Amino acid sequence: MAVPATEPPFADTADAAENPLYAKSSALKRRDQLVSIVLAIATYAILACAAFIFLDIIRKGAPVVFESSFPFVNTEFFTKSPESLITFEIEDGSYFEMGSSDYYEWKSENPGVRIVEEHAHPYSGGGILGPLVGTALLTGICIVVALFIGLATAIFLNEYSSKGKFMDSIRLAIMNLAGVPSIVFGLFGLGLFCLVAPVITEVPQERAFLTIPILFSDSYLSFEGWGTCMLAGGFTLAVMILPVIIAACEESLKAIPMGFREASLALGATKWQSISKSVLPYAFPGMLTASILGITRVAGETAPIMFTAALAHKDKLPWQDIQVNEEANFLAQSGEWTGGFLSQSVQAMPYHIYTVAARIPQNEWTRPMQYGSVFVFMVVVMLFAALSIYLRIHYRKKVKW
Amino acid sequence: MSDQESEETLSPEHSSVTTSAQQPDTADIVIEVDDVNFSYVKGTEVLRDITMDIRKGEVTALIGPSGCGKSTLLRCINRMNDLIPTAAITKGEIRILDTDIYDPKVDPIELRKHVGMVFQKYNPFPQSIYENVAFGLRIQGIKKKPILDEAVERSLKLAGLWEEVKDRLDSSGLGLSGGQQQRLCIARTVAVEPKIVLMDEPCSALDPISTTIIEELITQLKEEFTIVIVTHNMQQATRVSDKTAYFYLGELIEMDETIKIFNSPSRKETEDYISGRFG
Numbered sequence: 001m002a003v004p005a006t007e008p009p010f011a012d013t014a015d016a017a018e019n020p021l022y023a024k025s026s027a028l029k030r031r032d033q034l035v036s037i038v039l040a041i042a043t044y045a046i047l048a049c050a051a052f053i054f055l056d057i058i059r060k061g062a063p064v065v066f067e068s069s070f071p072f073v074n075t076e077f078f079t080k081s082p083e084s085l086i087t088f089e090i091e092d093g094s095y096f097e098m099g100s101s102d103y104y105e106w107k108s109e110n111p112g113v114r115i116v117e118e119h120a121h122p123y124s125g126g127g128i129l130g131p132l133v134g135t136a137l138l139t140g141i142c143i144v145v146a147l148f149i150g151l152a153t154a155i156f157l158n159e160y161s162s163k164g165k166f167m168d169s170i171r172l173a174i175m176n177l178a179g180v181p182s183i184v185f186g187l188f189g190l191g192l193f194c195l196v197a198p199v200i201t202e203v204p205q206e207r208a209f210l211t212i213p214i215l216f217s218d219s220y221l222s223f224e225g226w227g228t229c230m231l232a233g234g235f236t237l238a239v240m241i242l243p244v245i246i247a248a249c250e251e252s253l254k255a256i257p258m259g260f261r262e263a264s265l266a267l268g269a270t271k272w273q274s275i276s277k278s279v280l281p282y283a284f285p286g287m288l289t290a291s292i293l294g295i296t297r298v299a300g301e302t303a304p305i306m307f308t309a310a311l312a313h314k315d316k317l318p319w320q321d322i323q324v325n326e327e328a329n330f331l332a333q334s335g336e337w338t339g340g341f342l343s344q345s346v347q348a349m350p351y352h353i354y355t356v357a358a359r360i361p362q363n364e365w366t367r368p369m370q371y372g373s374v375f376v377f378m379v380v381v382m383l384f385a386a387l388s389i390y391l392r393i394h395y396r397k398k399v400k401w
Numbered sequence: 402m403s404d405q406e407s408e409e410t411l412s413p414e415h416s417s418v419t420t421s422a423q424q425p426d427t428a429d430i431v432i433e434v435d436d437v438n439f440s441y442v443k444g445t446e447v448l449r450d451i452t453m454d455i456r457k458g459e460v461t462a463l464i465g466p467s468g469c470g471k472s473t474l475l476r477c478i479n480r481m482n483d484l485i486p487t488a489a490i491t492k493g494e495i496r497i498l499d500t501d502i503y504d505p506k507v508d509p510i511e512l513r514k515h516v517g518m519v520f521q522k523y524n525p526f527p528q529s530i531y532e533n534v535a536f537g538l539r540i541q542g543i544k545k546k547p548i549l550d551e552a553v554e555r556s557l558k559l560a561g562l563w564e565e566v567k568d569r570l571d572s573s574g575l576g577l578s579g580g581q582q583q584r585l586c587i588a589r590t591v592a593v594e595p596k597i598v599l600m601d602e603p604c605s606a607l608d609p610i611s612t613t614i615i616e617e618l619i620t621q622l623k624e625e626f627t628i629v630i631v632t633h634n635m636q637q638a639t640r641v642s643d644k645t646a647y648f649y650l651g652e653l654i655e656m657d658e659t660i661k662i663f664n665s666p667s668r669k670e671t672e673d674y675i676s677g678r679f680g
Contacts, residue, residue, distance in 0.1 A: 162486045259524030263586070266479060267537035267593055268514035277540065278526055 054378075061375025064368045077127040077372060082313065082352065085125030085365055088118040097365075099125030121365040123313070123356050128373050132380075133317055134230070134346030138309060139299045141234025141342075142241065147291055149238065150245030157246070158253040159275055178243035183303040189236025190307040195225035197232070230318065231342040233309020237298040244297070248290030252283040285395030292388035296381045302350040310351040312359065318344040349377045429457040431597060431627045432478060437493035439470075439477055441485060447473055451493070451653045453646055460619060460628045462638035462659065465648035466674070471631045474648075475599050478502075478629065479516040480509040497597070514541070517595035521602040523583040525574035530557075530566050533574045533585055537593035552592050559625070560588035561618050580611025584618065591626065598622065600630040604637065616641050635675055639663050647671045 010019050023029075067074055086103040089095050091114045098106065100120070153174070161167045196209045204211045204222035212221040226232045256279050264274040318341060356370045432455035439448035448470045455461045463471035473482070477495060480502060482488040494501045502512055514537075525533045532539075534553045543549060553570070557563040562584045566577070574585050583603060590598055600619070604612040619628060619641045632638050638645050639659060646656035647670075655668045666672045673679060 257524065259520060259522055260526060262481065262484075262518075262520060263524045263526070263589070264536065264540070265484070266481065266513055266518040266520075267540065267589065268510055269537075269540045270510050273540045277536070282527060 057371060057375050057378055060367065061371035061373075061378075064372030065375060074127075074372075077376075078132070079129055080127035081130035081315070081317070081347070082123050082128065082356075082369070083126035084123065085121040085369075086118065087121070087365065089116045090114065091116055101126070119365075121363065122360050123352075124360075124366045124369045128349070128352065128369075128376060130314055130317060130347040131349045131352035131373070132376070134310065135299055135349040137230050137318060137346055138233050138237060138305060138348055139295050141230060142237035142298050143291055143295055145235055145238035146241045146245050146294065147287075150242050151249050151287065153242075153246050154249030154253060155275060155280075158250050159271070159279070174243050174246055177239075178247075180240075181303075182240060182301055185236055185240045186304040186307045189232060189239070189304055193226055193232035193235050194228055194308055196223050197226050197235075198223050199226065227343060228307075228309060228311075228345045229343040230309050230346045233305045233346070233348075236304045236308045237301060240301065240304055241294045241298050244294050245291060248294075249283070249287050252286030252290070253279065255286065256282050285391065289388045289392045289395075292384055292391070296384045296388075299381060299384075300350050300377075302348075302354050305348055306351055306354075309345055310348040311345050312347070312351065312355045314345065314347050318346050349373065353377065430454045431457045431498060432629070433494075433496040433499075434474070434478075435494045435496065437474075437477070437495060438491045439473060439482070439489070440491055441473075441482075441488045443487060443489075446491065447651050448477075449651050453653060453656050455627060455629060455644075457627050458623055459643040460623050460630060460641050461644045461646065462642035463629065463631045463646050463648060464633075464635060464638050464674075465654075466679070467633075468650075469648040470651040471646075471648045472601055475518075475601055475629060475631050478597070478599055479513050479518050481513075481518065483509055514593055515595050516597045516599060517590035517593065519583070519587055519590050519598065519600045519603050521605055523579060523586050523606065525577075525582050525585050525589070527573065527575055529571045530574050530577070530585060531570040534588050534592050536589060541593070553588075556588040556592035559591050559622065560584045561614065561621075562588055578611070580607050580614060583607060583611070583615060587615075587618065587622075591622070596627060598626045598628050600628065602631050602633060605633060612637070635663070647674060649674070 084100040087097040198221050200219050201222050202218050204220045205224045208222040208224035210223040260278045261274050264278040353373050434451050434453045437451045438446050440446045465471050476482045534556050535549045604615050642659045645659040645662040647654045655671045
């Protein structure tokens with residue numbers, strides 16, 4: 001290629017504006033700017049939505065939960081279960097609003113007072129103790145079941161199974177579970193755990209799917225289902241969260257160097273010794289983090305529990321007033337160790353929020369309960385997420401290789 | 402290293418070897434590899450017709466270019482290849498102290514308690530130094546603190562690590578330097594009192610000074626253990642081993658006294674390799 005003896009400097013171009021290094025305004029350039037603006041708008045729009053939701057909930061929910069005077073927290077909101085809010089005026093013109101339990105007490109104390117105008121707003125009084133307790137129990141059962149099955153599956157898939165098409169298809173099937181809509185899991189839970197799951201009972205129900213007498217006893221193994229109860233709800237949630245737990249546990253196991261397994265096997269460890277002593281302890285932090293994130297997800301699920309475990313309204317907490325029916329099923333019958341506790345149905349936060357938001361007439365009396373519930377629930381879930389992030393950072397610092 | 406030098410450094414060993422060679426008995430043969438073929442995947446054999454005897458109290462070095470099957474043979478001796486489902490010995494027997502280790506009656510877990518292994522990449526557990534050494538005993542169900550204490554001290558002394566770590570047995574094994582970690586792995590291996598210690602390129606991830614320390618350690622350890630070492634480093638083989646076996650493309654080309662292999666190999670292929678003409 002012929003090179004001119006002396007290359008003229010760029011700035012020497014006849015017209016300064018024609019300097020080839022100067023920016024040129026062209027269609028291509030404008031499109032470039034446009035794209036970056038669109039991308040930025042999309043991102044900030046999400047941020048704005050999130051900020052709007054959070055701020056709205058905090059603005060309207062925080063006043064329900066916090067008070068300006070000692071103890072600064074609306075204790076009643078956390079110590080009472082939902083009830084109706086009664087507003088009424090008596091003949092001398094004074095005006096009252098109180099929860100239904102207080103209202104009946106007030107009425108019995110003031111028998112002569114004539115009530116002029118009275119309104120009842122369902123679910124708008126009391127607190128959220130029942131739903132909070134119910135959600136805690138459901139997620140507790142769920143995480144125990146899901147961790148047990150999920151960990152077992154992950155260990156089998158990662159440590160014991162041989163690689164092959166069959167195992168790949170099992171993995172694919174598990175991953176596909178994650179895409180099933182949660183309402184389908186709800187119906188599945190209803191069909192399996194509430195109506196068909198086995199119980200041990202002396203008096204099997206007529207509708208039992210299958211009844212097998214147990215040798216040397218008067219009892220039967222009856223496939224009649226557990227009914228609508230927290231055990232069924234917890235199991236349903238567990239099935240739903242399993243793909244996430246399995247994937248997370250498998251990832252944690254894969255992250256453990258092969259050298260740990262080889263070293264312990266070479267020292268004469270059995271396969272299970274090698275896994276339990278030199279793999280699981282180091283995979284544990286990752287699994288823990290993942291399961292806490294799993295908790296935050298199942299805690300918010302409504303569809304799987306609405307058929308299997310949750311009631312819109314329940315006066316008593318699950319451990320109160322358990323009627324041990326000797327002739328009922330194994331769960332109730334095993335009163336000695338669970339007190340029939342696991343066969344109780346519960347209230348749950350997401351279902352409670354759905355009820356107060358969509359199932360009752362809306363007016364200014366229902367607002368505090370709606371926003372208060374959502375605010376508390378959001379804070380709890382965020383605390384769990386924060387805990388999992390903290391644990392991840394903490395263990396990353398501690399366990400290294 | 403010139404021939405002159407290796408002659409000098411190796412001559413004492415040479416004399417001791419010849420004396421043992423004068424007794425033609427087979428009593429001190431610990432590992433007997435008898436006409437072994439091995440394949441990872443059916444049909445493609447990576448070891449062919451391997452026959453060799455490894456004697457008690459000797460260091461045997463397996464040398465050869467990458468992929469020649471020397472590590473594979475090592476992993477056959479403690480059945481670590483069992484971890485690969487399709488891998489199998491397709492012909493011949495490996496006998497340790499007259500027992501065919503691939504006999505169905507042999508439990509690889511029991512076998513590995515007698516045939517320890519030190520890996521290329523040092524791999525202490527992310528636990529304390531004490532727990533690392535005690536691991537093998539704990540999985541055998543030994544819980545008594547005095548027994549463990551004694552075993553930990555003895556093993557760390559054997560591995561030449563005791564003086565360096567005796568004041569911090571409770572600190573993490575991962576806080577040690579690379580060479581110390583590898584010696585910790587050696588201590589962990591000898592703690593279960595194996596008869597044979599297999600070493601798969603134990604120094605390849607270490608700096609020269611740590612390498613020297615480990616090589617000195619190997620020459621001390623052969624008092625108590627029969628050692629088989631895979632190495633890429635031919636100088637290392639001359640420094641630490643009594644016998645050397647040269648592998649090429651899955652075959653045992655030649656095995657003899659180390660001094661003989663490096664000074665006057667009987668096969669042309671061996672000479673080409675040790676003189677650096679390839680590999």
